[in-house]
Amino acid sequence: MKKNMQTLLSILLAVVILFSGYNHYAKSEDVLLASVDYVDYKFNELNNRINQLAATGGTTGGTTTTTDPNVTARVDNVEKQVGAIETNLDGMQGKIDFLDQVTRDLSDGSVWQVIELSAGLTIYASDTSEVVLRSGTAKAIGNKYDEGLSDVTNGSDIKNGEYITKNHLLIIPRGDGRGIVAITTCFILYKGLYYTQ
Secondary structure, X not given: OHHXXXXXXXXXXXHHHHHHHHHHHHHOOOOOOOOHHHHHHHHHHHHHHHHHHXXXXXXXXXXXXXXXXXXXXXXXXXXXXXHHHHHHHHHHHHHHHHHHHHHHHHHXXXXXXXXXXXXXXXXXXOOOEEEEEEEOOEEEEOOOXXXXXXXXXXXXXXXXXXXXXXXXXXXXXXXXXXXXXXXXXXXXXXXXXXXXX
């Protein structure tokens, strides 16, 4: 960024010098006319000099070219502002990612999902959930108060360790440690948030 700024400043300085020299001669009584070849030669000479300065990082013979301190301060200020904007964007991206994950979790919890449970795998409800065992064999897991799962289909309560009947709608009222464990490979329909173990 600073090399580009130095190059730009060098070009501007060269243009100012050329025009000031032209104005000086144009105001005198002896008006000089230059050929196109001469102007092209001088322009190429100046362009080569600018390229040399840019290639050496703005140094000539051990001396560093100087720039206007106001321009340097402005460039530094712009760089700081760009850095602050990038930091803000990173923070916003983190929030967007978090909200995206929350939205996905909420949408996953509001539709029926087909879940395959391998034998021995346990699924715990993170919140109020609905479960239907479609195939395989599974048992209910109760909470520490020995409260089980509500079998809405036949209006009963399934206690901890009892087998779950296939195609019955079960409700897990809270995410307090209740869930189901697969005895064999099972397919279940599940609505709500969950975690497995």
